[in-house]
Amino acid sequence: MMNVLYYLFRVLIYPGFLFISALAFVFEWIDRKAHAHFQNRIGPLYAGPHGFLQPLADFIKLMAKEDFTPTWANPVFFNITPVLAATLPVFASFYIPFTGMPVLPPFEGDLVLVLTLTTFFTITAFLAGWFSSNRFSSVGAIRVVLQFLGYEIPMFISLGSAAIAAGSLSITKIANSQVIPFAILQPLGFAIYIIALQAELEKIPFDIPEAESEIVAGWLTEFAGRKLAFFRLSEDLRLVLGAGLATAVFLGGGSGAILPPIVWFLIKMVIVVLIATSLRTVFARLKIDQVVRGAWKYLLPLALLQLLITKILLVVM
Amino acid sequence: MMSIYRIPVGPQHPAIKEGFQWNFKLDGEVIVDVTPRLGFVHRGIEKGMELRSWVQGIYLAERICGICNTPHTTCYCLAVEQLYDVEVPKRAQYLRIIINELNRIHSHLLWIGVLGMEIGFMTYFMYVWRDRERVMDIVELITGNRVTMSMNMIGGVVYDITPPMEGIIRRGLDYLEERTKYYKEVLLNEPTIRARTENVGVLSKSDAIDLCAVGPTLRGSDVKSDARFDEPYSSYDEISFNLVTYPYCDVYARALVRADETLESIKIIRECLDKMPSGPIKVRLKRTPPPGEAVARVEAPRGELLHYVKSDGKEKPYRVKMRTPTLANIPATCEMLKGYYIADIPAIIASIDPCYCCTERMLFIDINSGKSWVWTDSELRRYSLKYYRERRK
Numbered sequence: 060m061m062n063v064l065y066y067l068f069r070v071l072i073y074p075g076f077l078f079i080s081a082l083a084f085v086f087e088w089i090d091r092k093a094h095a096h097f098q099n100r101i102g103p104l105y106a107g108p109h110g111f112l113q114p115l116a117d118f119i120k121l122m123a124k125e126d127f128t129p130t131w132a133n134p135v136f137f138n139i140t141p142v143l144a145a146t147l148p149v150f151a152s153f154y155i156p157f158t159g160m161p162v163l164p165p166f167e168g169d170l171v172l173v174l175t176l177t178t179f180f181t182i183t184a185f186l187a188g189w190f191s192s193n194r195f196s197s198v199g200a201i202r203v204v205l206q207f208l209g210y211e212i213p214m215f216i217s218l219g220s221a222a223i224a225a226g227s228l229s230i231t232k233i234a235n236s237q238v239i240p241f242a243i244l245q246p247l248g249f250a251i252y253i254i255a256l257q258a259e260l261e262k263i264p265f266d267i268p269e270a271e272s273e274i275v276a277g278w279l280t281e282f283a284g285r286k287l288a289f290f291r292l293s294e295d296l297r298l299v300l301g302a303g304l305a306t307a308v309f310l311g312g313g314s315g316a317i318l319p320p321i322v323w324f325l326i327k328m329v330i331v332v333l334i335a336t337s338l339r340t341v342f343a344r345l346k347i348d349q350v351v352r353g354a355w356k357y358l359l360p361l362a363l364l365q366l367l368i369t370k371i372l373l374v375v376m
Numbered sequence: 377m378m379s380i381y382r383i384p385v386g387p388q389h390p391a392i393k394e395g396f397q398w399n400f401k402l403d404g405e406v407i408v409d410v411t412p413r414l415g416f417v418h419r420g421i422e423k424g425m426e427l428r429s430w431v432q433g434i435y436l437a438e439r440i441c442g443i444c445n446t447p448h449t450t451c452y453c454l455a456v457e458q459l460y461d462v463e464v465p466k467r468a469q470y471l472r473i474i475i476n477e478l479n480r481i482h483s484h485l486l487w488i489g490v491l492g493m494e495i496g497f498m499t500y501f502m503y504v505w506r507d508r509e510r511v512m513d514i515v516e517l518i519t520g521n522r523v524t525m526s527m528n529m530i531g532g533v534v535y536d537i538t539p540p541m542e543g544i545i546r547r548g549l550d551y552l553e554e555r556t557k558y559y560k561e562v563l564l565n566e567p568t569i570r571a572r573t574e575n576v577g578v579l580s581k582s583d584a585i586d587l588c589a590v591g592p593t594l595r596g597s598d599v600k601s602d603a604r605f606d607e608p609y610s611s612y613d614e615i616s617f618n619l620v621t622y623p624y625c626d627v628y629a630r631a632l633v634r635a636d637e638t639l640e641s642i643k644i645i646r647e648c649l650d651k652m653p654s655g656p657i658k659v660r661l662k663r664t665p666p667p668g669e670a671v672a673r674v675e676a677p678r679g680e681l682l683h684y685v686k687s688d689g690k691e692k693p694y695r696v697k698m699r700t701p702t703l704a705n706i707p708a709t710c711e712m713l714k715g716y717y718i719a720d721i722p723a724i725i726a727s728i729d730p731c732y733c734c735t736e737r738m739l740f741i742d743i744n745s746g747k748s749w750v751w752t753d754s755e756l757r758r759y760s761l762k763y764y765r766e767r768r769k
Contacts, residue, residue, distance in 0.1 A: 098502040194383045198405070198718060263496050264568055272391040272494045272722040343568040344496025346719040347405065 074157045074321075079149055082328075083295035086302070087114040089329060090336050097340040114295070121288035129281050133190035140187035141282065141289035144180060148296035151176040155303035156231045159313050159320040165231040170222060173230065173304065174215060177259065180297065181207045184268070187290075188278025199277025202268040202347050206258055209354030210265075214255035216362035217248040220369040221308045230304070234312030242309040247365040249309045251358055253331070256301040257338055258350070260294065264342035265350060302331040380408060383718075387416045391494060391722035398713075398725065405717045410710050425696035430456060430664065433693060434528060437683075440698065441731050442523055443486065446479040447676035448698075449528040451683040454609055456530050458670035459687050460661050466653040468532035469611040474648050475518065475527045476610075476674075477641040481552060482511045483677035484634040484641075487729045488559060491631055494722035495572040500562065507555040514548045517541055532658025542649055553642045560635040563628075573628040577712040577724035580625055589708040590701045591679020592637065593728045596630035598623040603675035614651070617644050627727040634729075664691050676701055678729045702731045 069075055088103065088111055095102025103110025128137055153162040154169040161169075181203060188200025221241045225233040233241075242249040258265035269277035282290055306312060306327040313320025345353070386397040395416030401409040421440055425433050437452040438445045450472055457464060464472075485508040492500030512522045519525045519535050527533050537545070563569060579589065584597035594601050598621050604612045605619050620636040622629035667689040674681045679701030686695040705728040712724050 098499045099506055100502060194381065198383070263498070266496060267719070270496060270719065272496065273719050275390060340499045342497065343492065343500070343566070343572055344719075345568060345571060346717060348717070349571055 069162055070153070075153065075162045076149060078157070079152045079296065079299055080292070082299050082325075083292060084114040084118070085111075086298050086328075086332050087295045089332055090298070093333055093336045094340060097337065118288050118292060121291065122285045124284035126284045126286070129192065131192040132281060133192070136186050136190035137281075138286070140183050140190075141286040141293075143183045144187070144293035145289045145296065147176050147180045147183065148293060148300045152296065152300050152303060154230055155300065155307055156234055156312055157303065157321060157324050161231055165229050167232075168228045170218065170228045170230050170233070170308075173300075174218070177297075177300070178207075178211070180293075181211075181259075184278055187282070188268075191278070191281035193281045195274040195276070195280045196278050198274050199268045199280065202274075203278055205347050206261075206265060206267055206350055209351040210255040210258035210358070213251050213354060213358035213362040214259070216359070216366055217245075217251040217255070218304075218308055220245055220248050220362075220366045223366070224369050224373065230307050231312075234307040234314075237311040237314065240309060240311040245309070245365055245369060247361055247368075249305075251362050251365070252305060252309065253334055253338070254358065256305065256331075257335055258354075260297055260301060260335070262335060263339040264345045266339075266344055267347050267350060270344055298332065298335070299328075302328040302335075305331045379403075385721060385725075391725060392730075394731075396730070398721075400713075400718075400721070402718065405719070407713050407716055407718070407721070410713045412706050412710060414706075422696055422698065425693055427692065429691050430530065430693060433696065434530065435526070437698075438524055438526065440700070443483050443731060444479060444676045444678060444681070445524050446475050446527060447674045447681050448683075449526075450476055450610070451672045451674040451676075451681050451698075452685070452696075453528045453530050454672035454674065455670045455683045455685045456665060458672065459665035459668050459685065460531075461666075462531065462659060462661065464532045464610075464659060465656045466611065467536075467655045468657045470648045470652050471533045471535075471537065471657060472528065472610045473612060473615065474537070474645050475515075475525060475533070477644045477648075478511055478515055478518075479525070480641045480677045481638050482508060482515070483729070484638045485511065485556070487634055487677075487726075488563075488631065488638075490726055490729075491573075491627075491723065492569075494726045495569065497566075497569065500559075500569075504559055507552065507559075510548050510551055510555075514545050517544060529658060531661045532656070534658075536657050537649075537652070546646070546649065549642050549645060553639065556635060556638045556642070560632070560639075563631055563635060570628065572720075572723060573626065573631060574624070575626050575628075576716060576720045577627045577727055578625050579708055579712045583711055584625075584708060587708040587711055588704050589679075589728075590704045591676070591729075592630050592633045593679065593705050593708060595619070595621045596633045596727075597625045598629075601680075603673045603680045607673055609672065609674065615644055615647050617647075627723050630727045664689060678702060678731060679704060700731070702728065705730070 071077060091113070092102045092110065103113035106112040106116040128134055151173045154165060154173050155161055156165070184203045185200045188196040188203060221233060222228050224241060224244065225236040227233055227236065261268055269279055274280070279287065279290055306324055310327040310331070313324040315323035380401055380403050383400050383402060384397055385400060386392045387395040392398075397413040397416070399411040399413060400407055421436060424436055428436060434449050434452060437448045440448050485504055489501040489504035489508065492498070492504065515525055516522050518537060518541065519527050527535060579593070579597050581597050581599060584594050584599055589597065590601070600619055600621055602619050603609070617640050620633050620640060622632050665687045667687050669684065669686040671682065671684045681701060682699040684695070684697040685693055688694040709725060709728050712727070713721065716724065
């Protein structure tokens, strides 16, 4: 009985669902506040100290709004995609070792499972846009997939070279195997992962699928109320997942002196979030053709180069 | 393969802040054709002019467009002064140059920020708009208003620049010059801005002339045309400044033209302050101008602005007609857009610095006969009543 309660606590509260959701809101606040300060603005201010509760307030506000399904949208996909979008990243985050041990027991190959789930998310976004039956949504949906064609493979290869260096496909084992973080040993792979993460999270310069000034809100155009709230939560959850994966795979997970693993893990995740924020501050949005071309011309060869270097070093040493 | 489909950009769309519609015909992401549709924000200003006195006309002209309000009043006042056949005092002419150039700085900085926003570079937008506040402060110092300046009157200007103001203005200009140079540096060196603007929205030199483009759009296509040079008004011929042109013909060239023009404007204001003659700033004129008609041209930030006024010797104008730069640039924009991607739409449309509320006029053209006419207010009202009565049946 105690065992069951313990697992329920782990899954639902810490370090499971509630912890991850809270982290999502905190990271959104960090992102927004840092972004605002980089841009010489103040950012969220009123809800909570320094606007700390603003993301939560936004979420609650959206949840309270009218729920609406357009006449021409496919009701099944239109209603199921927001739920999928929010749950997939949470499920994937259950394999990230926030406290040294993930929520669900790690197994050889959970990295592949997590990547599969992120891929599912992309398909969810495509379906959400496509079945909205809106022209801007359709254009956005196509852009989601086109962008995915660009960044997916370099991202997988960069994670793959870390897995090869660690000799394991389990995120926890990769995290624990690092004496020197892979971000230092494989700077190229880390950089490629960060760039691909930016594309996956649809942040500037890769916010093409929801480019505001071009196609209104892209694949999100028709969503409102609690569906939009779920999609926005999903964006934050994916930030947690992406930053968590980067921390576990490239920054050595929770390893560090004096402080407990969870604190180190959170510090490293915040660093990744701030890198993402500063990247979205200093660039203009690219065009979809430029992104796909750039990904195949530069990111993929560089990712392969990193893989090659890792392999050679492993053989030599 | 996707077949050809249409998307409407506007009248409500994040890329377009005013009511205007561009109907795009697309093949995938590529623009095949575009149809502009005007008329969403028609306010009947020309008719309104005929219903008001000559002096009230200044304030109505000022409200045609919020951003380029001074060029509108300058143009209107220049036209009416031609009817009186007077020349305003030299000091008033210099003050007019200063206030027009301040307006140009504020408009161009605004536009450079908007370009950043349209291509998704929000940081650039925020920084440029922060520094634009400085020019607004200068304008407020001189006129007491931030945006709608109310500087011009028929026969001169309303506000004078006193010696204590001069130092503050010069310090503000130094700051603006430094910041504008920095933003031009960013334009020249930031790879993502160049990736989004270079070779986008190309308008060849011959097309620009054929389609009657005006202003920075025309000068970005390497055509030397500027009302301040071609037909100097208000003592512009006594000031030395450069006419900025760039040969690249794309959005990037238009951005550089505006950045350089901002720097030129700062120089012009400095020279005006140096050369400022003493004397009165206005002349007293009779209430109504003598009968006649006149045309004035002014180089507004967006391009050449034209006002036509006709007087029949009464208290109110007989007819006032304006041709605003955005209207002149719309055919050129349609040409620029063809063959580019959806992603280029905001940057290309923004590159003419559109101001749709300036543009809206009521002109009827019968396509079959090629005849065009203008309806009066009451005729329009009669037509609308008839139209809805017939529809209700």
